[in-house]
Amino acid sequence: MHDDSKNSRPLGVVGERLPRYYNVNVTMVCLLAKPLLELASEIFLCFGYLGLTFQVSILIDLLGLVSFHVYCIYVYAARLYSLQLSGLLALFRLFLGKKHNPLRGRVDSCEYSPDQLFVGTLAFMILLFLLPTTFMYYIVFTTLRVMVVGLGGLLTRLRYLLETLPLYVTSLWLLKSTAVASTVFLKVELIQRPGPLVMTVQTVSGSWWDTVKRCVPDPVLPTPEVEWAKLLTSLAQGKLIYPV
Incomplete structure (x- = not known):
């Protein structure tokens, strides 16, 4: 007798073989990727000799490369969402008997024919x-984009903090060194008439924060501040957001 149980349930056979096939492929991919990952790890460890800020910069670049596909889909979803909002706004003006005048930059009244109203x-x-549907796609990929941009912004600010870490300046400020003095204090010690005027000069250190800001290296550019109002407006209107 022939066993027709497998022939009578082809989907069951596929369901039994699919996990095994998937596990074999995943194992092969891991075995092939293992030497590449080890090589990449060794190369990344070699960057440690160039400093911690260099490693953070490499992480920022790797984050941009890894999330490039997210950025592409986000651009598509944002453009589509923005076009739909613009189209709905323009068609809503059609019902009100108005249209946007790009030459004068204002909304003017306009009479539409029944055919135009029907098509509109x-x-x-x-x-x-x-x-x-478009809004759901936009929300999903915008959330991913915001997470990537936020992580990149944190790494950028971490790099700036490491580049301007005021350990040496703080030690000089604690020791009251004249190298970080902010002003001088003149005091008259002796006045003799007729005779020379005797004065003493004493250096005065400013606050720690003022000292740190004055000692930031010139080639290091400060990170720009995040404009939250502009960012939220761009998200609501479907405009593209860029690294902060």
């Missing part, structure tokens, strides 16, 4: 019903 209504309904 169809286009408005299509864009309106497609908006939830």
Whole structure:
């Protein structure tokens, strides 16, 4: 007798073989990638001789390369979402009998024919019903983009902190060194008439924060401040956000 149990349930056979096939492929990929990962790890460890800031810079570049596909899909979703919002706004003006005048930069009144109103209504309904789907894609990939940009911003500020770490300046400030003095104090010691005027000069150290800001190296550019209002407006309007 022939065993027709496997022939009667082909999906069951596929379901049994698929995990085994997947495990074999994953194992092969791991075995092939192991020497490459070890080589990459050794190369990355060699960068340690160039300093911690260099390693942080390499991490920022690697983050950009690894998340490049997220950026591509995010750009597509953001552009599509922005175009839909612009189209809905323009078609909404059509119902009000108005249109945007790009030459004068204002909204003027306009009379539309019934055919134009009919086509505009169809286009408005299509864009309106497609908006939830586009919005969900936009939310997902915008969240990923914000996470990547936020992590990159933290690494950038960490690199700036390491480049301007004021250990030497702080030690001089604690020791009241004249090298970090902010001003001088003149005191009259003796006045003789007729005779010379005797004065003493004493250096005065400023606050620690003022001393650190004055001793930041010139080639090191400070990180720009995050404009939260502009960032939130860009997210709501579907505009692209860039590393901060």
